[in-house]
Amino acid sequence: MEKQTVLYETHKSMGGKMVPFGGWDMPLxxxxxxxxxxxxxxxxxxxxxxxxxVVDLKGPQAKPYLRYLLANDVDKLKTVGKALYSCMLNEQGGVVDDLIVYYLNDDWFRMVVNAGTTEKDLAWLEKQATDFDLTITPRRDLAMIAVQGPNARTKALSRVSEKLQKAGAELKPFNAVMDGDWFLARTGYTGEDGFEIMLPGDQAESFWQSLTDAGVVPCGLGARDTLRLEAGMNLYGADMDDETSPLESGLGWTIAWEPEDRDFIGRSVLQAQRKDPEKQRFIGLVLTGRGVLRNHLKLFDGDEPVGEITSGGFAPTLERSIAFARVKPGTGEACEVEIRGKRVSAQVVKPPFVRHGKSQLS
Amino acid sequence: MSDTPKELRYAKSHEWLRDEGDGTATIGISEHAQELLGDLVFVDLPEVGTKVEAGGDCAVVESVKAASDVYSPVTGEVIEVNESLDDAPETINEDAFGNGWMFKVKLDDATELDSLLDADAYDALVAEEDH
Structure with missing residues (x-):
């Protein structure tokens, strides 16, 4: 039996086609x-x-704990509500999960982790916490709604408390503001402007309805996946996992190497990988021939296998197929993809593919 | 009441077939199939002149979600394909039983049609799969 969010009945009544995802019944x-x-x-x-x-980390040692736990450095977070994207690594440098962490005060950080990895993550968080003075609390009482698009902020702000309206209008990207148990963050997973809003679960249904009245349209996991792919954002479990490091997944930019004396889990392995010229590269692909790029399709340069697609699909904004792929070093600007036994040509590009509604392809 | 056209025949693998009465048949995928697939974004049709076998895969439809094989309900030779689907695969979503037709086959053996399902039997199959 899959779990249901507090909005399950609302999705069904709005015609949502429900499918199992990460242990949950979610609208596709x-x-x-x-x-x-x-x-x-x-x-x-x-x-x-x-x-x-949503996981709250509270206590006098929450900050040193996170500086040891995460590959990015929460010491960069200096102002209340500031957010940071990071990978959480195992000792081998593999990615346990990718997450967003918010700084709320010196004794309180909040992170948001993936659904399918939640149990593994919580066990890992507890295991690493033995020497630190803090409490780790999953906030199962909170619901979360992402409102995304060029008009998302205006429409969403018309439906929240006066305090959030005021603060939300001033909010810079990758920052959040709170009002009681409501939490409004200018973040997202689509490449568009917008908010991710946490709120008490028992208010989720009426807020969802209120957003509908404001002209915000319900969207499912299917669109969420094509939007994030176009936006050049990695998907945990496809583009990176316990076996692959951030360096092999295009996430080198999320590793804080400085200060050098900050020890974090996986650091020594990453440092060795960083100098390895044979380490695989992570690229974007655009299909120039006909077809659709899918996860795990093999890439070739002539007869030589050069890599594999980690996640791919059809990009509705570009009306072409795009993908992320992991390839051998030295792979050029073009390669071929094997689709059902046939070779189809593809071009290597640098993600993102789409930003704020516009194609980034030249 | 079902909207499944009575004049068509159906395969268990969710293709429909229209007997043109002149030894040829037109083939597509059913309304139920397009609904399961979701928005189609790519169609790979067989080439004219290809020999197809009953139950053999001969085309591919890809939706935003996944790729799916299309099987020929009958044995014969492909004599025409719906080339407009190359640029407008969504036609299948919009009109699966009409403008969304995929290819036409010259039948080797017209008696093969007798083994296909009629609309009522196909509806019963779909109802069963839903449970």
């Missing part, structure tokens, strides 16, 4: 995945992301 789409994708690129859409887990 409400009719057309393509229309939902365009809705977010052109106006405003919303996603129930309550399956993801």
């Amino acid at each position: 789409h409400y009719g057309s995945q393509l229309e939902e994708h365009h809705q977010v690129r052109r106006d405003a859409g919303m996603f129930d992301v309550s399956h993801m887990t």
